Amino acid sequence: MPEIFSPGLPVAIGEIDRKLGALWSASDAGKVRASLVNLVVYSESRDAIAENTPLLAGIAADHAFRALLVQANPGAGKTSVEAWITAHCHMREAGGPKEICSEQITFRLDGPAAGRLSNIVFSHLDSDLPLCFWWQGELHPEPDPQLWTRVDRLIVDSLSWQRPLRQFDLLRDIEHLAAGRCAICDLNWTRLFHLRYAIAQIFDIPAARGKLPRMSSVEIRYLTGHKLTALEILGWVATSLGWRLGQEGGKDFFVRPDGGEAAFVLRAQNDACAAIASIVFHFPGATASAERAVTGDFYVVEFTPEKGGATSQMLPAGREKIADILLSELGRVGRHPLYWPSIRSIEPLLTDA
Amino acid sequence: MENEHENPFRNGLVNRAVAEPCALIIFGATGDLTRRKLIPALYNLAADGNLPSGLAVVCFARRDKTSESFREELGEAVRKYSRRPVNDELWNRFAEGIFYHRSSFDDPAGYASLSEELESLDTRMGTRGNRLFYLASSPTEFDIILENLRGSGLSQAKPGSWARIIVEKPFGTDLPSARRLNEAVASAFPEEETFRIDHYLGKETAQNLMVLRFANTVFEALWNHRYVENVQITASEPLGVEARAGYYEKSGALRDMVQNHLLQLLCLTAMEPPTDLSADAVRDEKVKVLRALRPLTGKAVAENVIRAQYTDGFINGREVPGYREEPGVAPDSSTETYVALRLHIDNWRWAGVPFFVRVGKRLPKSGTEIAIQFRPTPPVLFNRESQLQDANTLVIRIQPDEGISFRMAAKMPGALLQIEPVKMDFHYGTSFGKPTPEAYERLLLDAMSGDATLFARRDEVENAWRFIDGIRCAWDDGAAPRLDFYPSGSWGPREADELLAQDGAVWRRL
Numbered sequence: 001m002p003e004i005f006s007p008g009l010p011v012a013i014g015e016i017d018r019k020l021g022a023l024w025s026a027s028d029a030g031k032v033r034a035s036l037v038n039l040v041v042y043s044e045s046r047d048a049i050a051e052n053t054p055l056l057a058g059i060a061a062d063h064a065f066r067a068l069l070v071q072a073n074p075g076a077g078k079t080s081v082e083a084w085i086t087a088h089c090h091m092r093e094a095g096g097p098k099e100i101c102s103e104q105i106t107f108r109l110d111g112p113a114a115g116r117l118s119n120i121v122f123s124h125l126d127s128d129l130p131l132c133f134w135w136q137g138e139l140h141p142e143p144d145p146q147l148w149t150r151v152d153r154l155i156v157d158s159l160s161w162q163r164p165l166r167q168f169d170l171l172r173d174i175e176h177l178a179a180g181r182c183a184i185c186d187l188n189w190t191r192l193f194h195l196r197y198a199i200a201q202i203f204d205i206p207a208a209r210g211k212l213p214r215m216s217s218v219e220i221r222y223l224t225g226h227k228l229t230a231l232e233i234l235g236w237v238a239t240s241l242g243w244r245l246g247q248e249g250g251k252d253f254f255v256r257p258d259g260g261e262a263a264f265v266l267r268a269q270n271d272a273c274a275a276i277a278s279i280v281f282h283f284p285g286a287t288a289s290a291e292r293a294v295t296g297d298f299y300v301v302e303f304t305p306e307k308g309g310a311t312s313q314m315l316p317a318g319r320e321k322i323a324d325i326l327l328s329e330l331g332r333v334g335r336h337p338l339y340w341p342s343i344r345s346i347e348p349l350l351t352d353a
Numbered sequence: 354m355e356n357e358h359e360n361p362f363r364n365g366l367v368n369r370a371v372a373e374p375c376a377l378i379i380f381g382a383t384g385d386l387t388r389r390k391l392i393p394a395l396y397n398l399a400a401d402g403n404l405p406s407g408l409a410v411v412c413f414a415r416r417d418k419t420s421e422s423f424r425e426e427l428g429e430a431v432r433k434y435s436r437r438p439v440n441d442e443l444w445n446r447f448a449e450g451i452f453y454h455r456s457s458f459d460d461p462a463g464y465a466s467l468s469e470e471l472e473s474l475d476t477r478m479g480t481r482g483n484r485l486f487y488l489a490s491s492p493t494e495f496d497i498i499l500e501n502l503r504g505s506g507l508s509q510a511k512p513g514s515w516a517r518i519i520v521e522k523p524f525g526t527d528l529p530s531a532r533r534l535n536e537a538v539a540s541a542f543p544e545e546e547t548f549r550i551d552h553y554l555g556k557e558t559a560q561n562l563m564v565l566r567f568a569n570t571v572f573e574a575l576w577n578h579r580y581v582e583n584v585q586i587t588a589s590e591p592l593g594v595e596a597r598a599g600y601y602e603k604s605g606a607l608r609d610m611v612q613n614h615l616l617q618l619l620c621l622t623a624m625e626p627p628t629d630l631s632a633d634a635v636r637d638e639k640v641k642v643l644r645a646l647r648p649l650t651g652k653a654v655a656e657n658v659i660r661a662q663y664t665d666g667f668i669n670g671r672e673v674p675g676y677r678e679e680p681g682v683a684p685d686s687s688t689e690t691y692v693a694l695r696l697h698i699d700n701w702r703w704a705g706v707p708f709f710v711r712v713g714k715r716l717p718k719s720g721t722e723i724a725i726q727f728r729p730t731p732p733v734l735f736n737r738e739s740q741l742q743d744a745n746t747l748v749i750r751i752q753p754d755e756g757i758s759f760r761m762a763a764k765m766p767g768a769l770l771q772i773e774p775v776k777m778d779f780h781y782g783t784s785f786g787k788p789t790p791e792a793y794e795r796l797l798l799d800a801m802s803g804d805a806t807l808f809a810r811r812d813e814v815e816n817a818w819r820f821i822d823g824i825r826c827a828w829d830d831g832a833a834p835r836l837d838f839y840p841s842g843s844w845g846p847r848e849a850d851e852l853l854a855q856d857g858a859v860w861r862r863l
Contacts, residue, residue, distance in 0.1 A: 032780075197402055200362035204371065205406050205479060209360055240361045298443065301406075311479050314446050315402040337365040 007049050007069070007106035008086025016105055016124060020085055031089060031099045034064035037330065038125045042070045042117070043136040049106055052136075053086075055323045060088035060102035063330045066126040067104040070117065076110035081120075083107050118147040132330065138162065139170040148178045155329060157187040157322070159228055163352035168343060183335045187322070189342075190329045192233050194318040195276055198290045198299040199237070205311055208303040211283040212241060213256065217263040219280040223272035230266050231349060233276060235342035245348055252349060274320055292317055372398075372801035373515075374407030375483035376471050380458065380498050381490025382412030382423075386521065388430035390552075391489065392451075394793035396431050399447045400440065401790075403798055407479030410451045413467065415458070423453040436791060450478060458490065459497045464505035471507070482514030485800055489521050495534060499541045508541040517546040519800050522613055524549055524809070526604065527825065528818040535811050548800045549809040553614040553721075555792030557781060558755040560807070562621045562723070563635075565749065565757065572747070573626070575727065577702045582744065583858050584708045585724040586618055589716035591668045593841070594690070598681030605688045607660070610712040612821045614721075616643065617809070618751070619708060622723050623698050632805040636813060643816035647697040654827035657696070659837060659849045660689035663715040666841030673715065673841045687836050690714040693849035694824075695856070707856050711849060715841035720863045721751040735762070735772060746861070755789065756780040 011019045024033060041052050048071040056067050089101040105124055109116065125131060133147075134155040148154070154174060161167040175184050203209045218237060222230040238245070243254035243262060254262040269277060278291040285306035290299045297317045304310040318328060363371065377395075379387055398404050412423060428448060432439050454470060456463020474480050486502060488495055502508040502518075510516040520538060525531030538547055553559055566573050575581070588610055594601045601609065620639035627634040649657055664675035676682055676690050691713035698708065727745040746760040758778045765771040781789060799807055837846040844860065853859055 194402070196362065196366060200360060200366055201402070201406055203360045203362050204374070206481075212361065237362075240364060242361075293442070295442070298440075309476070311406055313404075313406050314399075314443050316400060 006086070007053055007084035008104065009084060011083050011085050013081050013083050013107075016083055016085060020103060020105075023085060023087065027087075027101075031087075031101050033087075033103065034100050035066045035102065035126050035129060036063060037065050038068070038129050038131045039065040039330070040068045040070065040121055040131065040133045041136065042072065042133065044072050044074070045137065046073075048136070049108070053104070053106070055326075056102075056104055057088040058323045059327055059330070061090040062327055064100060064102045065330075066129070067102065068121060068124055069104060069106045070109060070120065071107070072109045072114035072117065074111070074114035076114075079111040079113045081107065081109055081113045081116075118144055121147070122150070134326065136160070139167055139174070141170065143170065143174045143177050145177050148174045148182055151178065151182045153183045153185055154178075155185045155187060155326070158232075159188040159191070159226065161228075164228060165347065165350050165352045168347065168350075172340075184339065185329050185336065186232075186339060187325050187329060188229055189232055189336060189339050190325050190332075191229060191275055191320065192236070193328060194316055195233060195279070195290060195299065196236060198301050198315045198317070199279065201313065201315055202288045202290065202301045202303050205303055207305055208286070208288050208311075211286050211288075213258060214260070215241070215256070215262050215281055215283055216260075217265065217282045219265045219267070219278075219282070221267045221269050221272060221277040221279075223275050223277065224268045224270050226275040227266065227268065228350075229275045231346045232342060233279065234264055234266070235344075235346035236338060238345045239338055239341040243345070245345060247348075274317065290315075372403060372405045372798050373483055373803070374405040374479055374481045375485045375515075375801055376409045376411055376474050376478075376480040377485045377487060377797075377801075378411045378413055378454075378467070378471075379487045379489050380413045381488070381494065382453075383414040383416050383418070384489055386489045387412065388427065389434050390791070390793045391487070391797070392427045393431050393435040394791050394797055396435055396439070396444060396447060397437060397790065398794050398798060400437060400443060403794075405801065407481060408450055409474040409478040409480050411454050411467070411470065411474070412451065413454045413456060413458075413463075415455070417455060418453050420451065420453040424448040424451050427451060458494045459501070461501060461504060464501045464507060468505055468507055482511045484510070484514075484516040486516070486518045487521075488519065492523060492525075492534075495520070496537050499537045503541040510546075515546065515803070516542065517548060517800060517803070518542045519548045519550055521550055523604070523608065524613070524814045525818060526608060528815060528822045531814055531818045535815065539811075544811055545805070547808075547811070548796075548805055549811075549814060550796055551613050551617055551809055552792040552796065553617055553751070554807040554809075555794075555796040556751055556755070557789050558749060558751045558757075559618065559621060560795075561757075562618075562749060567626050576725075578704050578706045580727055581703075581706050582726045582728045583706060583856065584619075584622060585726065585861055586615055586622070586708065586710045586722075587724070587861065587863065588615060588712040588721040589844075589863060590714055590719045591716060591842075592719075593663070593673060593715050594676060594679050594682065598679055601690075602682060602686060602688050605660075606690055606692045606712050606714070607821060607824060611692055611694070611710065612817050613809075615710050615712060616817045616820070618721075618723055619696070619710065620813075622725075623703055623708070625702070630806070632808075633810075635806050636810045640810070640812050640816060641700075642698060643813065643820065645698045645700040645703075646820050647699050648820065648823050649694070649696075649827070650823040651827055651830075654824050657694060657852070658824055658827075659691075659693040659846060659852055660828065661691040661713075661837040661839050661846040661849070662686070662688065663690050663713075663841045664838050666715065666843065668715060668717075668842050675841070676714075689836065691716075691839060691845050691849070693845065693852055695852055707858070709853060709858065709860070711845065711860065713839075713845050716844060717842055718863050719753065722861075722863065723749045723751070724861050725749075726858070726861075735770075748861075754780060 052069050084106040086104050087101045089099040091099055107120055130152040132153040133151045137160055158164055171184060220230045238254050242257045246253050246255040256262055273294050274292040280287060280289040288303045290301045293300055297319055298314045299317045300314055302310055302312045454467055475482050508516055525534045620642045623642045624638040627638045662676045677684050677686050693711040696708040725747040729744045748758045750756050756779045758776050760774050760776050762772045763775045765773050796807060837848050839846040
């Protein structure tokens with residue numbers, strides 16, 4: 001493993017708390033340990049530690065945590081558990097020379113040890129802080145009730161799923177198992193936060209809002225590989241407007257509350273500048289759009305009625321790096337009430353690979 | 354869609370009121386407030402995507418400028434004062450919505466042309482007939498501006514639109530002038546459309562005070578005379594009078610800081626839980642605190658108020674002149690640069706609990722905080738010989754380094770039973786990485802969305818002045834106290850320490 005991605009000081013599994021204490025007492029007085037959340041990152045990728053350690057270091061500057069980074073390799077022949085500890089420190093911008101530090105405990109679980117995930121996690125949480133669990137990749141078919149009933153926030157990224165239909169089912173199973181205790185957060189949904197906000201802003205204009213019941217079509221351009229992202233925004237539009245999916249002659253469309261049809265077009269684009277490059281709403285005699293600016297993290301939103309008087313505004317688009325999206329999710333409280341209705345509205349359009 | 358007037362895409366998206374399209378008309382727009390605070394705040398709101406789709410900023414002032422030249426000036430100001438780096442593309446687009454309207458405040462023709470310009474902006478910028486007037490001029494101009502707004506019909510909202518006014522402090526200089534101002538405002542705008550701005554209330558920690566008290570079980574249970582020994586509210590700054598001598602000579606610390614900022618903090622600290630979070634429910638409770646403040650008049654002023662003025666001394670090792678040697682200050686000035694007060698709130702909750710309030714210039718450190726000093730434990734067990742000198746203290750830091758700390762007693766490690774105070778500390782900056790918005794951002798947004806919770810209501814202002822006037826009156830009558838002096842760089846006059854000593858208390862060291 002290259003040194004730059006070092007997960008820190010190797011420690012015996014039973015020594016973690018003591019070694020962490022020693023790490024802090026050895027550090028200078030200008031360092032302050034801070035934590036808002038227990039953030040567990042679970043991955044079965046071989047590069048999980050190398051990829052996630054710098055990502056966590058970046059997040060620590062904006063959202064203090066105790067991170068448990070778990071790289072599991074359930075298929076390994078022999079059982080082994082390795083652990084490392086490290087701290088991510090950042091200078092505080094104002095108010096003195098202190099460095100603010102977040103802790104990271106890294107585990108590599110091989111073979112049957114990977115099945116001891118709950119135990120490993122529960123043994124190393126910072127008490128009383130919320131538990132956010134970021135499961136990277138595909139969920140396991142047999143949800144662990146002991147784990148999921150104690151997680152406050154389960155974070156996934158549906159964009160990474162090969163079999164989204166199956167995965168959405170598993171996600172529902174977990175939510176059911178947790179009996180409402182665990183909030184489900186899909187980073188692919190979070191990825192769309194700024195776009196949803198931008199779209200909402202267009203329709204604050206009464207003239208644009210007045211057109212909504214007669215929307216004739218939606219056109220979405222997305223970066224190749226982000227079809228599920230495009231479908232999720234489409235699902236959100238459909239849910240917000242009370243549309244239901246219809247099909248006739250092999251053609252999919254939405255049925256508006258007034259019985260009219262609203263078509264949709266999804267266009268993949270290899271050179272799109274963002275996951276969703278643009279969304280255009282067509283109405284009889286008017287269009288509304290949100291287009292990602294090529295430079296800068298902004299959407300340009302416009303409403304163009306038939307008889308001139310176009311309105312235009314720039315709105316923040318947020319960054320698309322996974323660390324920024326995760327930060328955005330961590331910085332938000334509460335649940336995502338429109339997530340499941342939106343997924344349900346486009347589920348018939350999904351296929352598992 | 355359940356209601357065609359509601360935006361269906363807003364469902365589940367934001368849990369706060371959305372700012373409505375409007376024209377923001379700033380009177381006295383060439384002043385410092387616009388450059389340093391208002392335009393940077395608006396730019397940051399734009400960068401956060403919090404501005405409405407239709408917003409025009411009309412800068413009303415006397416100087417000869419064009420919209421283009423003024424935009425350039427403001428661009429420089431934003432680059433200097435914005436809390437985040439400026440994105441040129443966003444600024445340029447935002448600046449397209451800024452217009453300069455040249456007129457003197459007393460020229461009816463200037464208001465007539467303003468009216469025409471606003472009509473035109475309704476079409477061009479989608480401001481929908483909504484008007485948000487901002488009095489950022491000198492208070493001496495307020496009357497004539499209000500008169501012209503009324504005379505021109507601009508203060509009258511069109512059907513389906515609104516017309517609001519934001520009034521910058523000072524809200525008068527005493528009760529009669531505050532009443533006059535309030536009357537002048539009321540003659541043009543109804544109270545529910547009047548937003549009196551006190552930027553202290555827009556600060557995150559001030560907003561957090563209610564959350565701390567009413568969203569946590571532990572504090573509210575202890576928040577009364579049974580457990581609280583005293584409350585200390587401090588606003589200190591190392592700065593002297595700087596370039597404000599003209600204003601400060603007339604106002605002094607009592608009018609400049611206590612009447613508004615510190616009494617607002619006192620109200621938030623002492624008020625009862627409101628019945629809901631509506632603007633009037635919160636402000637009703639604040640007014641009750643002001644009404645319950647034991648009046649200070651005549652002899653009571655001498656017994657409970659210390660006023661003082663800084664003399665020469667040292668700030669951060671640098672020699673600084675005394676107040677009377679400052680440019681623009683009378684050599685025999687009796688203006689107070691420091692005030693310490695012992696206040697009592699005569700209600701059930703706070704009976705017998707002194708509230709010590711102090712404010713001063715040229716003090717060693719900059720800081721505004723509220724400290725709740727809890728009663729000591731009974732003199733048994735660990736406190737048998739009163740060895741626990743430091744009782745529990747909860748400190749809410751308003752600025753800088755916003756946060757909350759709690760001091761408690763802990764046993765020192767070792768065979769001896771030695772008890773020492775330790776501090777639990779919460780820093781906004783440490784815990785929440787994202788930058789704190791400026792107070793003006795929040796307040797402008799609230800005014801655009803019609804939420805007056807963080808603005809002072811007429812009766813709040815008048816009750817605060819009624820209380821302050823009692824003190825001023827005693828001073829003016831020579832009924833004492835005399836003016837004391839303190840060297841720059843010290844924590845104020847000895848007499849202020851003695852005031853607390855009478856209650857067995859000491860000022861907190863910031």
